[in-house]
Amino acid sequence: MKQTIYFILLCFGIGLNLNAQTDEYAEVYKTLKANDSLIFDRAFNHCELQHLEFLIPEDFEFYHDKEGVINSKDVFINVMKNGICNPNNTTKSTRELVDGSLEIYLLKNNGELYGAIQNGIHRFFETTNGNKVAGSTAKFSHLWILENNKWYLKRVLSYDHQMK
Template sequence: MNNQSKLNQSIKSLLLSSLGFLLVSGIATAQVDHNSELYKTLKEKDSVLFELGFNKCEIEKSEKIICDDLEFYHDKAGVTNSKEEFVSIMKNGICGDNNTEKVYRFLVEESLEVFPMYNNGELYGALQIGKHFFSTDKSMTYKKTDNYALFSHLWIIEENEWKLKRVLSYNHTSKEKSEN
């Protein structure tokens, strides 16, 4: 065996042992099944946050599932540094009396993924990622628009309840698809 073959074999061995370590340690945990309790729970929390809070302006319901120290990072609107600030923006913006054209949020169902997070084998949180789109038309489907964004939500278990801790909302686009 020449030196190049030995080097390639060593690299393969290192990669395989590293992957094995990650899997055994729980660091490389795959997304949960869409039928799992965790997936269903966080999908329901997404619905409370957006269907009730954003779309129907029942902000008090979504407010209950948000951590006080929420951080929301938006690629177009900047940073929101607390639950109080986020709720104020909802009340005075999307759901405000001066809002002349209501915008609705729609989840692209098949895009939703949930990744559990463990500390020494104990579930403490989960990362929820997906794609959603926004429209003033309640009947809009994502197949008719390119007005979408990606999101990442960090959910934490706080006093035995799932709470939204961190939000990244990014890759917002706003071009409409042609109807051809």
């Protein structure tokens, strides 16, 4: 009888812990997916670059398999302003997240959440004179860091760009 009670308590305790982890994962997933939308849908697709100001830290790093390395927030925002978001462009690039591709891996230090890795696949399109054509498809890995209850996109890896 005593063993049965201990077993039930043990299972109940493990169940509570798994639910807490699942809730934490779901909350982080939801938050980072929303942040992904701010960065790509709002900043990249619609050139609302103000979203980058509060999501990217000064020591931001971006590694691209075709375009090289960007190693600061200011340089990245300037590249966006003068490149993709340049009002003189005749072609506009847009990005879509591939449905079902987003994955989140929590990072903890002694049980305390401090960050997350966000992996996924995205597809790019080029629109010229109203004609939208498929560009490349690529994989990405983002390192998000949690500081003072705020998520920052610290590192980006954009790789395996393939023309489809």
